[in-house]
Amino acid sequence: MTEWWRGGVIYQVYPRSFQDSNGDGIGDLAGIIDRLDHIASLGVDCIWLSPITKSPMADMGYDVSDYMQVDPLFGSLRDFDVLIDRAHALGIKVIMDQVVSHTSDQHPWFAESCFSRTNSKADWYVWADANPDGTPPTNWLSVFGGSAWEWHTSRKQYYLHNFLTSQPDLNFHNPKVQEAVLEIMRFWLDRGVDGFRLDTVNYYFHDAELRSNPPLVALNGQPAINPYDMQSHKYSKSQPENLDWLRRVRALLNEYPGTTTVGEVGDDERGVELMRQYTSGTDLLHMCYSFDFLGPKFTAAHFRGKVSTFFAEDSDGWPCWSFSNHDVVRHMTRWAPHSVSPRDLSRQAVTLITTLKGSVGLYQGEELGLPEADILYEELTDPRGKRFWPEDKGRDGCRTPMPWEHHMNHAGFTTGTPWLPVKHAAAALCVETQNADSTSTLNFYRQILAWRKSHPALVTGDIAFFDTDEPVLAYRRTAGNKDLICVFNLSAEERTVALNDIELALEPVSHNATLDRSSLILGPNAAAILPAPAGEGRVAYTA
Structure with a gap:
């Protein structure tokens, strides 16, 4: 079935936190392989692997230094091949993160690009001269705080980074960059991967004229925790040139029947509209998701409005809705003010997401009803949390390790010291305990996913x-x-x-x-x- 993704259920695995097999405190591919039976027992159609490629880990793998190698923290290409084979044997597809809007500053491409203004990769990244007074060329801001431009002394120019200064943006206006990215995708497709989750899919192109962004009028002059949220990002992302590039991506995927794409749209102003645009017809992306359901809003008008907007005017695009992932506070904590019982809230949330029109994105631990972990400042690893603490505690609270066995140290995640702590609230909700309880959240997830498959109206209706x-x-x-x-x-x-x-x-x-x-x-x-x-x-x- 080539359109298995339409109405399918995708389970996100955050490899660092799923299962550690060697005692170094970091989850790995061998650990995922060991726990595939758990994933299969849920009845999901697909696994999405967060980044596993080689990286200095400044942003936990979302800063790639080699796109065609597995980072040794997670294992090897051989381990990846085994994972693909084992998952396929269990009837589970595997898609992987492709983080190609930017690289690590330790990628060989960047090392060459910043060496001079005349080498073969001089314009593979977004470089610009300073203003006459030495300030950056535009007012664009970084998601992680401060200017989106960093001065480089060798080139005597600024380079663009929408995220960390160590994550320089690739220049997709350069056809050679596009060709290189397509070859990366082809490498993994040839190894048997079933598609890609495309990180920050609307960040690929910037305004070629380098025009500054206007203020976000909706804020009414009120300052935000992060200044990034005070701009309307009209020119720094979500550019019209992106559509032709996405057509090239789809053309490549069409060479591999049964593969799919799901794009992450990060645009608070135009999230659902871009989802519709990027998935319309048959020559763009298969699916997209935005952050519209990943925030604190929990009203009928909000859910109805976003879904209705997506499917307005007989839209033929396809969404992939999710309530939690590795970037946001878990929904069990975000929406707790609207509930008196975590059990009731967890059941309502999964019933809602599995009955909306679209595909379903589930985040590891969601099936256990895990709340956000309360991370201390000294336990932080996330650069965003370190920058904006305590008003924004970052993303570590949703990334803590999966709890497996109640009687084991660190809930069975590792025999060593985990990279993030396993808090008591999570350990109490471990897989072992919930497996033994027929009324548990875990067993309800299994029940409703199996029930959903028997109702075509919920899959594609x-x-x-x-x-x-x-x-x-x-x-x-x-x-x-x-x-x-x-x-x-x-x-x-x-x-x-x-x-x-x-x-x-x-x-x-x-x-x-x-x-x-x-x-x-x-x-x-x-x-x-x-x-x-x-x-x-x-x-x-x-x-």
Whole structure:
């Protein structure tokens, strides 16, 4: 099936934190191989591997120094081949991160580029002269704080870095850079990888005229924790030239039937719109995700608005929704103010994400209901956290190791000292304990993913939202003659919904919901799934 990705479930593995096999405190490919049975037991379709290529690890692998070698921390190319073979034998696809908007400053390309202005790679990165007063050429800012331009004494020019100063941006206006990146992708496709998660997919191109960004009017003059959030990034990213480049990527993937792409769109102003644009038709990306559901907003209007916007005007693009990943506070902590029970919140969240129209992105540990770990300043490794502490504690809290066995040191993650600590709250939710509990969050994830596969309406069917008031979210999923009505109470207080022209039955994955004739009583963080005959149907909200 070449379109397995459409409506598929993708499980993100953060290799540093999944399983350590050699006692050095850092997870590795051999550890992932040892734990593949756990991933397979979930019923997911695909694994997304966060970066495993060679890197000085200034940004935990998102600063690549050699795209065609596995970093020794994680193992070898041979280990990668074994992982691919074992995963495929279990019926699981594997996609890998491709971090190609920038490299490490230790990449040989950069070493050559910064040597002079006339060598063969002189314009492989984004270089610009200083203004007459010595200041950077534009006002562009780095995601990690400060100017996005760094002075280089050898070239006597500034180079662009959207992230760390040690992550110089490649110049995609140069066709030779594009060719080199395509060859990198071909190398991994030839090794059997099933596609790529494209890091910062809207950052590839910058404005060739180097025009400065305007202020973000929506802030109304209020300062942000990170000055980056005070600009509208009109010229530093999300440029129209990106579309032709993405067509080249898709053309390459088309040479390998059954492979896929999922692009990370980092643009708070235009996230869903860019997702639609980048996945429209059949010659761009297969899927995209944005940060729209990775923040604190937890309202019916927010979920309904973003999904409706994506599929407006009969859009033929395809989203991959996710609630957590390695860059954001885990949703169990972000959305805790809207719940009185972690168990109820975890079940509601997975029921919601698996019934929305689109593919599903799950982050390791999500199936355990892991909360954000409380990381002390002295435990920090994340450069963002070190820069903006304590208002922004960085990303380490969502990257702590997977807890496996309750009775083992560091919850079975390593026999050594883990690179980040395993906190007690995580250890108490370990896989071993939840495997033995039929009512656990882990076993509910297995139940609902298996149940979802039996309902085509949830995999590729259409979606239509009902007009409900907060905090109730309701929609119909449609495919052929079998419709499903999905109703959620996004609050910690009971709500009642009136049902009309709908079969009065609840699917087994419903929770905290009961039927009383034509009334649906929704407890805190309830999720109710009801089969319904094809047709309009009605859901009426009552307080």
